[in-house]
Amino acid sequence: MTEKGTNLRTATTRQPAVLVLEDGRAFRGHSYGAVGTSLGEAVFATGMTGYQETITDPSYARQIVVQTAPHIGNTGVNGEDAESRRIWVAGYVVRDPARLPSNWRSERSLDTELEEQGIVGIQGVDTRAITRHLREHKTMRAGIFSGDAARRSDAELLETVLASLPMEGSRLAEEVSIDTAYTVEPADHGWDGEPRFTIAAIDLGIKSMTPHRFAERGVRVHVLPATATLEDVEAVRPDGFFMSNGPGDPATADAQVGLLRQVLDSRLPYFGICFGNQILGRALGFGTYKLRYGHRGINQPVMDRRTGKVEITSQNHGFAVDAPLDGAPVAPEERYGRVEVSHISLNDQVVEGLACLDIPAFSVQYHPEAAAGPHDAAYLFDRFIDLMEQSTSATPRTPETEEAK
Structure with a gap:
């Protein structure tokens, strides 16, 4: 600044x-x-x-x-x-x-x-x-x-x-977010046919490649400001809910944590990256903390604990979720059921992902859209689409269902 x-x-x-x-x-x-x-x-x-x-x-x-x-x-x-x-x-x-x-x-x-x-x-x-x-x-x-x-x-x-401000306690997502909502259409990104799903994406500092990756998979993306309310989300009739990366201390994101809890209570499928991962951690009742020097670069090794595969990832974060690595404990906010740490950093064992086992929600601490690469984590967009397909609240978009709405 x-x-x-x-x-x-x-x-x-x-x-x-x-x-x-x-x-x-x-x-x-x-x-x-x-x-x-x-x-x-x-x-x-x-x-x-x-x-x-x-x-x-x-x-x-x-x-x-x-x-x-x-x-x-x-x-x-x-x-x-x-x-x-x-x-x-x-x-x-x-x-x-x-x-x-x-x-x-x-x-x-x-x-x-x-x-x-x-x-x-x-x-x-x-x-x-x-x-x-x-x-x-x-x-x-x-x-x-x-x-x-x-x-x-x-x-x-x-x-x-x-005399300058420290990063701890800084609320920056609203400063970098958009003022006016916009929509990214699949047809503008090479998708041939009707949109498969619609999602509401909260811009906390979103990178342009993120809605592009959704759109090229047939997902219509309504990008909403960081100040969006549940009414704003419901107005676009989404099949899923997404929170983006962004700057600042997640401990200041009380409004976004409150919004996500409302979404989780409705059982709308959720996917978050980076700041969105930290907000899910807070919504589930976990704390966050500041890392000594963070993870920033496009060569960060992460292990998907479900598959054992190692991904080279793009990261940019200075805060992390404070959640236990072992077992599948009930979240501190017990109404959300069990949650597990799905991904970990192989450099320092920092939490790199969360997966809820009883509600349709997951998140990662890195960038699956990864411009300018690597692309090891691109499957996460498909995982979210699978989650929307499996959810009883998600209805694939067809001309008939669009007309009915």
């Missing part, structure tokens, strides 16, 4: 820049993108490709992203690969940016895109050292200061960082 009142100017020449962490560690380099001041939580992302999808992922709102891959910007940016309407990262940290992009799909350079959208970045720093520091000391507040701002004393810069 760019600091209010900061004057940004395009960097026609490299300006001095510094990344300052809240523990006082500083890394000096040169400006990249806009020149000015940016504040946020410093996190690292381990993907070696897909940087455009990363910076346009709303889940990165108010975060300064450190790219561990050394070369960034090689393929430029284009109008098709953005995952949302704008860049959401608060700041961007790279080691060696491309001087000239080279790709047949490239429309402009990454640094030009950052400049035009006012995103303050830094280049020429040791991103491996920054990543190791965050791994050893946890994610923390940080600031990127470039141009005139970088010439202030270290003490002044650290004071600015320490």
Whole structure:
């Protein structure tokens, strides 16, 4: 998030820049993108490709992203690969940016895109050292200061960082969500025939590829704002209910937890990813907690405990559900019956998925839509379709049933 009142100017020449962490560690380099001041939580992302999808992922709102891959910007940016309407990262940290992009799909350079959208970045720093520091000391507040701002004393810069907001307690889903509902039709994504099902999808920071993956399977998607009510959901007559990824602390999502409980009480099939997984955990009565440095990148190994298969997944989260790994206990909210941890991280045993055994609901902590990959988890969209087919509350869409409604 760019600091209010900061004057940004395009960097026609490299300006001095510094990344300052809240523990006082500083890394000096040169400006990249806009020149000015940016504040946020410093996190690292381990993907070696897909940087455009990363910076346009709303889940990165108010975060300064450190790219561990050394070369960034090689393929430029284009109008098709953005995952949302704008860049959401608060700041961007790279080691060696491309001087000239080279790709047949490239429309402009990454640094030009950052400049035009006012995103303050830094280049020429040791991103491996920054990543190791965050791994050893946890994610923390940080600031990127470039141009005139970088010439202030270290003490002044650290004071600015320490005055910024922490991620704990931050309610951000409403900030990144849409204001007006819209519909994604299967016919616009290659589906030949009538829609199979209709779902209501709550945009908590949804990526554009998510409704695309549903639509190409014949599912009509009504995307609703984060402030949607049960009446808004029922108005679209859904066969299923979905909650998306998104930024912020799940402990602040009381309104969304309340909505999901109403949906679960109605036995409407539910599927959630990322933030939607944490909201299901809370709705079932489990707690959530902040990870030391989170999982961010497209190379995260997860095991599906039902099948024993290992998936390489795309992830971006700093919070996790606090649920027991073993057994199939009754949820703390007993009316929802039994629930099990369906997926776990093979790096640190963090809960990566929940499956309800007595109601039609499940969720995962990662991104099955996975642009720019991998696609190991794409089957989860089909699993949700199967759940809607099996549910007595779900009626496949045909011209006859549509006319009846």
